[in-house]
Amino acid sequence: MSVCTFDVDGKTITATAGQTIFDAAWDSGIHIPRLCHLGGLSDVGACRLCLVEIEGQRKLQPSCLTLVTEDMVVRTNTPQLREYRKLIVELLFAERNHVCSVCVLNGACELQSAAADLGVDHIRLSPQYPHLSVDLSHERFGLDHNRCILCTRCVRVCDEVEGAHTWDVSGRGADCLVVSDMGEPWGLSDTCTGCGKCVQVCPTGALFLKGKTVAEMQKDRSFLKYIVSARERKNGTQ
């Protein structure tokens, strides 16, 4: 396996050929913020939190999608990048109704911890307070659109890992909504297998287990690693 070395924030690190900047940096203990990326799922480059500066490139690049090349010089944590990330997280908080104090995932939420890490202590933008529904039609799970950040992890895990493609996104711009099947209630979905993978990969409390109250939920994503690595080895997938 060929290896290349490159520079991340002044530190020389090695990566295997075909590795992304994000993965290589993460392996070396440099944690680039992200919300849409999740190891084991395909990448879409939508959240823009993992943007990095690459020397010699005019535009910022999503580190989850950019492959490492020999002698590349990457900066992941400049004041400018931190400012952009902070504002992007603020945009998310202003976009929908993220109220941590009443959320099942309070304390275990990726949006919340991203905000804490980036020092978001207040929102400089005007909150939109959209009127969004909560779908509780499924027997075991719930979907609260108020907490959805449209990262599409649920869409990807359902399509790529479970193979059901129950979820997709409808609408445009601020009207985007994650929908099950053709927009019917989740509980009436013909394709949903009830596996719950979407609930576990959701970074926020948008997809949750029924019966949990405030701050009671933890998400367990260990299954993803087993399934994906077993598939790579081509065993245990029958």
Added chain:
Amino acid sequence: MQSDELKSIAAREREAEAARTACINVCAAASCQALQSDELRKALTQAAAEQGYGPEACTVRQVGCLGLCGAGPLVSVEPSGILYQRVQPSDAAEIVAALEGPPVARLQLDSGMPFFTRQHRIVLENSGRIDPDRMEDYIARDGYSALSTVLHEMQPADVIAEVAKSGLRGRGGAGYPAGLKWETVAKAAGSPKILVCNADEGDPGAFMDRSVLESDPHRVLEGMIIAAYAVGASEGYIYVRAEYPLAVARLKTALRHAERHGLLGGDICGSHFTFRISIRLGAGAFVCGEETALIASIQGLRGTPRPRPPYPAQAGLWGHPTLINNVETYANIAPIIRKGGAWFSQLGTGRSKGTKVFALAGSIQNTGLIEVPMGMRLRDIVFDIGGGIPGGRRFKAVQTGGPSGGCIPGEFLDTPVDYETLTSLGSIMGSGGMIVMDETSSMVDVARYFMEFCMTESCGKCIPCRAGTVQMHELLGRFCDRRATPADLQMLETLCDLVRNTSLCGLGQSAPNPVMSTLRYFRPEYEAALVSEMVGAGGAA
């Protein structure tokens, strides 16, 4: 169809033309058709018959756009070259009666006015001169002769070299050199290769591509077939908006005729080259004009962009190397082959060659479609060709490039119009929309209008564009209502910077342009809308 057949069709058409006393051309492009030019054509046909002109002596036919859309319905008479404006069916008899005498003065439009004489028509050379539904008309004007030359006398590499020599750059907005793109696709590994024509024109106030497709569809097909031969593509798609029903209908007719005559399909023009074109209709999303979103849409997926690389030239439609060019780019190809790349590169400026079609709209005397050499001064376009501002009002700014472009104020009227100059002024060439604004326009309103457009057309995939445009739109609203604070102005600029630098695709990256360019040239208008911090804070809460 072989080249001698093309020649015989052309000769036959020219003979018929020479035998005619006159030919009355009635504009049948969308804007004149909306003014009942169909009824007018029927009235003229009837009047010609009543006054004893047989179909061989006087032909009344539909033609493509005659250019001066604001004065429609337009009629031109050949061979005299007389133009009539705002013609009603009731004027038909009078026009026919004047065929062999002096023209009808009350309807006549001066064909010597700068609007017509200062244009240089390459893409629009047949527009308003041929019936878009008759392939013979196109052939009579050297149509498909470039294709025949390419297939029988040129190697694909020669075609690419000729296009590269011409200096032609993509006319969809970004201005990427066409020859370079073609070469990349030609060299890309993988087969089959696919060709796409982007006809998803969506900028408000822009109608160049629509007009080309409605006026001269075969020109686009010929350009596409030549491009397909050059890059080795066997399949082609035209992605056209469903909101252009007339363009779609004319394209379909053109495709049918081209297929019937062996100009599309297997063994084109007796060569061994095979190429097929299908039409795909866009469902009205602006973002589908972005090439990766367009590809997703053709594949039947949700029309959202994806990060590049890989570029479509390497992995596009269904993962195959794909050449995507705009309608106007393809429309330039046949003349470049016919007259040579060197001829084309003589026109224009250092790095912007050839001509550009613009849709002139807004507060301007002559609204319509124009084609001018690159490098023409904005002043000449607005005041000479456009005839200036109506009602004695003063010029304020010209908006180019639609929602991705910017507003250029009066002090830059003498700058030449080319890709680099417009970019340095904070605007872009874009696809060619040009909206003129007079002193009564509020630039903050203009910025908010375009921001609203970007906000509703954002696909919603990436956060900066989806949520950032909403916030910018709201802030601009406060300026329009004169309740903005200095903090709002600062946040507006911060958001412009964020959305520009962190959005995923071109739509988001350029969405702040209208705001940034108006802030750059018309900042006092924003500052005039500010209220003191204390009052504003209460109002915004």
